[in-house]
Every structure is written in structure tokens, then in C-alpha cells.
Amino acid sequence: MTTDPRPGPEEHDPPHHRWLSPGDVALAIGIGLVLAFVLAVVTPGTRAHLLGGTDLRETTVVGVREGARDDRRDRVVTTYELRWSDGDDVRTATFRRSGPSRREVGDTWTLWVSPDGTSVETSSPRATWLWLGLGMPAFALLIGALVRWRGRVMARSALREADRIEADRIEARRRRASRS
CATH class of the missing domain: 2.40.50 (OB fold (Dihydrolipoamide Acetyltransferase, E2P))
Structure with missing residues (x-):
């Protein structure tokens, strides 16, 4: 019988991922811009304001x-x-x-x-464009980062729980072995 020379899964460090991948960032910016567009189209007063109607x-x-x-x-x-x-x-x-x-x-x-x-607005059209064009994508990025962070916390929690259970099993075996 031959053994596989490659290290087993327990010998690998888990891969370290960045908070958000470039694809995540592009998706969040796209979603933010779509949301901004929908807000501009759905609210007639804002649409008129953005297009210079005020x-x-x-x-x-x-x-x-x-x-x-x-x-x-x-x-x-x-x-x-x-x-x-x-x-x-x-x-x-x-x-x-x-x-x-x-x-x-x-x-x-x-x-x-x-x-x-x-249409009556308190901010200038430029400020509204900036808020929609920069604020909405930034908001979507923040939500994406929070979702990613929560996923990491949940994954670490599951790993820690598994480690705790394994440590309890090892401790129980050690106690049984010391009694015998």
C-alpha cells in the first residue's frame, strides 16, 4: 500500500480571502447604480431636479x-x-x-x-447626483462587506464549536485512559 505524499486537509492553512473580491466590488457598484437609477426614475420630482428642471x-x-x-x-x-x-x-x-x-x-x-x-428640493442637482452616484454604490458596498463579515463570523463560530467538541472528546478519552 502506498501513501499519498500530498498533505491532508488538516495540514493546510485555510485560504485567506480579502474582505471583498473585485467581482464583489463590481457587483455592489452595479447594484448601487441600478438603485440610484430606479430612485431617479420612480420619483418624478427628483427626476426633474436631476435633469435641470429646478x-x-x-x-x-x-x-x-x-x-x-x-x-x-x-x-x-x-x-x-x-x-x-x-x-x-x-x-x-x-x-x-x-x-x-x-x-x-x-x-x-x-x-x-x-x-x-x-418639484421642491433642498439640495442642488449636483449634490443629488453625487449622492445617488457615489452614495448608493458606497451603501451597497457597505452592505456587501457586512454580509461577508457575518458569513466569516458564522464560519469561524462553526469551526470553533467543532474544535471545542473535539477538545471535549480528547479530554474525555484522556480521563477514561487515566482511570484504567
């Missing part, structure tokens, strides 16, 4: 109403009625934000507003 305007708050969200009574939503001038025309818009009121009637507020008032 202008920076000095608006005046003419009404403030606080109310509860439709689905949760403990979540406050504040609705602001806004007015601004566009040449000789006076325009109005309604803007909703989560949380208690941060503005009062008569306050001025610089916002990105579409001419018809259907």
Missing part, C-alpha cells in the same frame, strides 16, 4: 401645518406653503418634510424649485 429661488413660507403620517401617528410631517416671484408672476408650491416644523410663516428659505412648483 432653479435656486428665494421662497417665503406663507403657511405651516404639522400632521401625522398616514400610516403612523407617532411620525410628524410638516407641510410648508411657499411663495416666490418669477418676474411679474407670483408662484406657489407645497413642500413636505418629516419631523416638526423648522420654519415659521414669514421665514425666507432658499430652495431648488421647478417653475410650476411640482
Whole structure:
């Protein structure tokens, strides 16, 4: 009988993998960009804002109403009625934000507003593009890293449990052998 000269599985160190492979990174970036695209397409106000359909305007708050969200009574939503001038025309818009009121009637507020008032945003289109283009892929990478980390922790846990069981067996054999 001949023996295999190659080392057995117990003699190998487990392979050390990096946190995320280049394929994982590419997948996460792709998923993040797809999510950003879906958000831009699904929300019409954001789509108009991203495509240059809003202008920076000095608006005046003419009404403030606080109310509860439709689905949760403990979540406050504040609705602001806004007015601004566009040449000789006076325009109005309604803007909703989560949380208690941060503005009062008569306050001025610089916002990105579409001419018809259907889209009102607090950040510039460039900041929104950056958030969607960089923030969403970074978020997907973070989620991927957390999933990978959890998998490693679970695998190490199973190995440690197996090592503990094996050590208990060896200890039990040693005790039985010492009694005999």
C-alpha cells in the first residue's frame, strides 16, 4: 500500500480571502447604480431636479401645518406653503418634510424649485447626483462587506464549536485512559 505524499486537509492553512473580491466590488457598484437609477426614475420630482428642471429661488413660507403620517401617528410631517416671484408672476408650491416644523410663516428659505412648483428640493442637482452616484454604490458596498463579515463570523463560530467538541472528546478519552 502506498501513501499519498500530498498533505491532508488538516495540514493546510485555510485560504485567506480579502474582505471583498473585485467581482464583489463590481457587483455592489452595479447594484448601487441600478438603485440610484430606479430612485431617479420612480420619483418624478427628483427626476426633474436631476435633469435641470429646478432653479435656486428665494421662497417665503406663507403657511405651516404639522400632521401625522398616514400610516403612523407617532411620525410628524410638516407641510410648508411657499411663495416666490418669477418676474411679474407670483408662484406657489407645497413642500413636505418629516419631523416638526423648522420654519415659521414669514421665514425666507432658499430652495431648488421647478417653475410650476411640482418639484421642491433642498439640495442642488449636483449634490443629488453625487449622492445617488457615489452614495448608493458606497451603501451597497457597505452592505456587501457586512454580509461577508457575518458569513466569516458564522464560519469561524462553526469551526470553533467543532474544535471545542473535539477538545471535549480528547479530554474525555484522556480521563477514561487515566482511570484504567
